[in-house]
Amino acid sequence: MRGGAWRRFRRHRLALAGGLVVALLLAAALFAPWVAPQDPTLLDTSARFLAPFARPAFPLGTDELGRDTLSRLLYGGRVSLTVGIVAMVTTVLTGALIGILAGYLGGFIDTLLMRFVDTMLCFPQVFLLLVVAAFVPPTLLSISLVIGLTSWMEVSRIVRAEILQLKEQDFIAAARALGASPARIMLRELLPNAAAPILVAATLKVASAVLMESYISYLGYGVQPPLASWGNMLTNAQGYLDTVPWLAILPGAAITLTVMGFNFLGDGLRDALDPRLRMDR
Amino acid sequence: MPPAEAAPLLAVRELAVHIPDPPHLLRAVDGISFDLDRGETLGLVGESGSGKTMTAMALMRLLEPPLSRLPTGEVLLDGEDLMRLPEGAMAALRGHRLSMVFQEPMTSLNPVMRIGAQIAEPLRRHLGLFRAEAAARAEEMLRLVGLPDPARQARAWPHELSGGMRQRAMIAIALACRPALLIADEPTTALDVTVQAQILELLRELQRDMGTAVLLITHDLAVVEENAHRVAVMYAGRIVETGPVEAIFTAPRHPYTAGLLASLPRIREEPEPWLPEIPGMVPGAGDRPRGCAFAPRCTRVISGCVAEAPPLLGEPHAAACWNPLHD
Structure with missing residues (x-):
């Protein structure tokens, strides 16, 4: 699978571009303290509402309190991407656990878990998020967990479908004939074979978690000022949309770039890892 | 009481798998009994649907729910009844x-685990x-x-190996812990004829070196003739004839066995213009006749x-027939 998948991935131009964008964003967030020209919370009332490129000290301009926009974008990226990745890990762990239990054990447990999934899917995620966010004090971790725990349902369905198909295969019967316990079969035999769809779902989930963080931060339930996130930068910019539009455009562009990057990466991985395309098996 | 050493390694007594399927009762395995000694090979032969694989799965207790609760009878391995063991002890x-x-070497290995790791796992x-x-x-x-x-x-x-190599790897996995009993369910059916011969040769060698008893399940009489010490012929969920290979191949007593042997192509000086066949079809597991299941197809009825239904009589060569041949 390995060599062929990479060959197919490389042919996918958009996916390569997406992967590159994602890598750049991650690097920018990781090295923010070294790259950022200013302290993102430093106020400078003598330099409010500067346009981009107006002064070399503030490459992308300043906001209503004279804070450097580029620095805030970089630090905000740290927050947004951290939330995105922690939420994705939560989503994948929960979704994979529920999906594998439902798929492998079947019967009553399957019915119970899948009806629970249906119930969760009945509510639009944003409302679910806002209800929970109203009761949970917003910290980085709590926001990530809340996003993760309201978006695992699709993953559990994907994993369950994959397990249902995999568990009928001969090598699972062979593993049982060699004395493997159910836990071992689920973790050692089934899970690694379902890795491709889980990986694809994971990349797409980072994108949607970044978007979710922006929603709830924009609505004021997410990351709280003065800590910058792309979402609350948008909230700030709202009052000046007609006079200083770049304050909204810049974080908006960062979100768009991230979401598109992860989505293209996910699409590319899906095509590259699609088992029907695995010629070399 | 015979001394302990004389007890067979495996003693199967009245093993049955009756599947309720209202309004029928599918008698997939219908009360079979046989023994297997240490280091011995028993060939279990029969057509598709005769209950061979179901027998193997019941012996290993590998039937999935809801079938897993159905097998009845005794399976004594070294005197211990596997049917009564809790699942953990059985595992x-x-x-x-x-x-x-298993039959399919192409799909019986975990595609995302290296061969060595798969052999190391049971160890x-x-x-x-x-x-x-x-x-x-x-x-x-x-x-x-x-x-x-x-x-x-x-x-x-696994995908880097050919079918024959994979089946060798499967055998390595199965024999890694030097088991006393190996159940080989159509181990060569999916392979080329030349590879088939090599794999069977390998099984024979390993069996001799390790003293493993082999239950060789196959529909191929030629495979049994060359590899088994004794044969059990299954028809419609029952053993209809059993005995030493030579006895059965030279003087079959059950008309079904005789029919199977007659339909085996042989290399002769004067080949027959056509290959004899047994008319009719195996009755479905749900509509077995009350008497002998072979009676509707039998020429000696x-x-x-x-x-x-006739009992399985005779020692060591037994046949379940009211009107057997070579009497």
């Missing part, structure tokens, strides 16, 4: 005391070997099953055949 025996090789689980020891034993097993360059093959992925 500890699988791959350790009794093991199984670590059942014998408690550490990683390095298990890896060394895995390579040793690969050498035993005749794969060239075992160190390299241990690091190979007498009045008693349709009234009552």
Whole structure:
């Protein structure tokens, strides 16, 4: 699978571009303290509402309190991407656990878990998020967990479908004939074979978690000022949309770039890892 | 009481798998009994649907729910009834005391685990070997099953091996813990004829060296003739004839066995213009006749055949027939 998948991935131009964008964003967030020209919370009332490129000290301009926009974008990226990745890990762990239990054990447990999934899917995620966010004090971790725990349902369905198909295969019967316990079969035999769809779902989930963080931060339930996130930068910019539009455009562009990057990466991985395309098996 | 050493390794008594399927009762396996001694090969022969694989799955207790609760009878391995064991204790025996090789080598290996790791797995689980020891034993097993360059093959992925090589790897996995009993369910059916001969030869060698008893399940009489010590012929969920290979192949007593042998192509000076066949079809597991299940297809049918099913009589060569041949 390995060599062929990479060959197919490389042919996918958009996916390569997406992967590159994602890598750049991650690097920018990781090295923010070294790259950022200013302290993102430093106020400078003598330099409010500067346009981009107006002064070399503030490459992308300043906001209503004279804070450097580029620095805030970089630090905000740290927050947004951290939330995105922690939420994705939560989503994948929960979704994979529920999906594998439902798929492998079947019967009553399957019915119970899948009806629970249906119930969760009945509510639009944003409302679910806002209800929970109203009761949970917003910290980085709590926001990530809340996003993760309201978006695992699709993953559990994907994993369950994959397990249902995999568990009928001969090598699972062979593993049982060699004395493997159910836990071992689920973790050692089934899970690694379902890795491709889980990986694809994971990349797409980072994108949607970044978007979710922006929603709830924009609505004021997410990351709280003065800590910058792309979402609350948008909230700030709202009052000046007609006079200083770049304050909204810049974080908006960062979100768009991230979401598109992860989505293209996910699409590319899906095509590259699609088992029907695995010629070399 | 006979002395303990005389007790067979495996004693199957009245093993049955009756599947309720209202309004029918599917008698997939219908009360079969046989013994298997240490180091012996018993060929279990029959057409598709005769209950061979169901028998193997019931012996290994590998039937999935809802079928898993259905088997009845006794399966004594060294005097211990496997049917009464809790699932955990049974899992500890699988791959350790009794093991199984499946029909499809192409799909029976985990595609995302290296060959060596798959052989090492039962060694670590059942014998408690550490990683390095298990890896060394895995390579040793690969050498035993005749794969060239075992160190390299241990690091190979299943898709890098051919069908024959994969079946060798499967055998290495199944025999890694030196089980007393190996169930081989059509181990060569999916392979080319030349590879088939090599794999059977390998099984014979390993059996001789390790003293493993083999239950060889196949529909291929030629395979049985060359590889088994004794034969049990299954028809419609029952054993209709059993005995030493030579006796059955030279003087079959059940008309079904005789029919099977007659339909086997042989190389002769004067080939027959056509190959004899047995008319009709195996009755479905739900609509077995009350008497002998073979009676509707049998040329030697007498009045008693349709009234009552014949018992399996004779020692060591037994046949379940009211009107047997070679009497």
